[in-house]
Amino acid sequence: MMPLYAKKATAPLAGTLTPPGDKSISHRALIFGGLADGETVVEGLLVSADTTATRNAMVQLGASVTDEGDVLRIRGLGQAGLSAPSAPLDMGNSGTAMRLLAGVLAAQSFDSVLTGDASLNSRPMRRIMTPLAQMGANVEATEAGTAPLHIHGNPALKGIHYDSPVASAQIKSCVLLAGLFAQGESRVTEPRLSRDHTERMLPLFGVRMGEGAALQGPQGLTGAKVLVPSDPSSAAFLVAVASLVPGSDVTLRNVGLNPTRSAFFDAVKAMGGRIDIETVNDGSDGLEPVGDLRVRYNGRLKGIDLPPEWVPAMIDEIPILMALAATAQGRTRVTDAAELRVKESDRLAVMARGLECMGIELSERPDGVDVFGGEPCPARVEAENDHRCAMSFAVLGQLIEEGVLIDGADYIDTSYPGFSADMLSIGAQLERRDG
Numbered sequence: 001m002m003p004l005y006a007k008k009a010t011a012p013l014a015g016t017l018t019p020p021g022d023k024s025i026s027h028r029a030l031i032f033g034g035l036a037d038g039e040t041v042v043e044g045l046l047v048s049a050d051t052t053a054t055r056n057a058m059v060q061l062g063a064s065v066t067d068e069g070d071v072l073r074i075r076g077l078g079q080a081g082l083s084a085p086s087a088p089l090d091m092g093n094s095g096t097a098m099r100l101l102a103g104v105l106a107a108q109s110f111d112s113v114l115t116g117d118a119s120l121n122s123r124p125m126r127r128i129m130t131p132l133a134q135m136g137a138n139v140e141a142t143e144a145g146t147a148p149l150h151i152h153g154n155p156a157l158k159g160i161h162y163d164s165p166v167a168s169a170q171i172k173s174c175v176l177l178a179g180l181f182a183q184g185e186s187r188v189t190e191p192r193l194s195r196d197h198t199e200r201m202l203p204l205f206g207v208r209m210g211e212g213a214a215l216q217g218p219q220g221l222t223g224a225k226v227l228v229p230s231d232p233s234s235a236a237f238l239v240a241v242a243s244l245v246p247g248s249d250v251t252l253r254n255v256g257l258n259p260t261r262s263a264f265f266d267a268v269k270a271m272g273g274r275i276d277i278e279t280v281n282d283g284s285d286g287l288e289p290v291g292d293l294r295v296r297y298n299g300r301l302k303g304i305d306l307p308p309e310w311v312p313a314m315i316d317e318i319p320i321l322m323a324l325a326a327t328a329q330g331r332t333r334v335t336d337a338a339e340l341r342v343k344e345s346d347r348l349a350v351m352a353r354g355l356e357c358m359g360i361e362l363s364e365r366p367d368g369v370d371v372f373g374g375e376p377c378p379a380r381v382e383a384e385n386d387h388r389c390a391m392s393f394a395v396l397g398q399l400i401e402e403g404v405l406i407d408g409a410d411y412i413d414t415s416y417p418g419f420s421a422d423m424l425s426i427g428a429q430l431e432r433r434d435g
């Protein structure tokens, strides 16, 4: 595909829109629905390359999934109902799809293979192989600990208490999913709380959870109705662009505000941005908290020291935070964010190189970065097929008269297929253009 070209917005951005469905919740709805007895109905599912990989995998394992307008219906297979896939399961670009399904497949009575694209097949998988092995699973990876994963199913897993060295919802969910099939309790603790969608959603499917991330196995799921809110990680780009372009006033509807996901909005406010939130659901019913966000330009942002305890709750928003930091007054410091180096790309490095091309001063450390805000200048940058880096550069381009040309921007569809359309609808300047 041609590079993406983003250039200075000619007028304040304005409008109201509903960002796409939450990717994390959509993956879980597809997997849990496929495992459940009976029918699951999903409203607001994200349809993107990543979630399509999960959907296809569930179908290869025997589930039936049908679309009815905006509603998705999954006829689940029940606890013992999955069948052996006749080919490797291709998870594309999606770490979540691979790591969550590995937990399910480790406990089956058949063997399976999980693979992905070049990015996914270079991401670390020992982080799930270690706890799965402790449960009695047999998963083989390459010598580097990467996919393809050859999973020799073992229906006689045993529950464990896993004290994860990393705050990771993918590790936590992998263990809990395997735990649904295992004998005894499975419990995961982590250095900081990662997104808790699995813990919130399993009870919807009739699973009895223990305190925190814990459950007693074996337990089956029953079909449920899932309402998927808009993805705060996708909304983040719109919040950012409205906070950067003078005079902007943009409203985002139905955005997920789970506290384990919403720290980016706090960071924007700490930088001086203006976000007014109208609560739609405060989450006291145990479901996902949701609200409408009105974002208004509020002057030039200022740099902050990002509190390290906020990082897990905005783990996918660090690239767009770095883009904001590039134009803010003063220094922004990010620490305790080494996880960024093992996402779809080394996000700290890809963002740092791109911002440097735009003339921004910064210094990188193994676990973070200092960005010294300035005036980004026209440049050609490389997003290395990382959707979030590509969208972050496109947001920053809205401040640059002669624009920024973004190579490696073809993977935006993994999380936000409507990104360009949504940006254009509020007045941003974006197009595909010949290099």
Ligand SMILES: O=C(O)C1=C[C@@H](OP(=O)(O)O)[C@@H](O)[C@H](O)C1
Pocket: 023, 024, 025, 096, 167, 168, 169, 170, 171, 173, 194, 195, 315, 316, 339
């Ligand atoms: O569980 C999930 O849905 C996700 C967890 C996070 O990954 P880690 O668990 O590796 O932190 C996040 O980066 C990813 O986009 C989605």
Ligand SMILES: C=C(OP(=O)(O)O)C(=O)O
Pocket: 093, 094, 095, 096, 097, 316, 343, 344, 388, 415
């Ligand atoms: C890290 C991400 O996703 P995943 O780990 O599922 O590939 C992301 O969407 O930013």
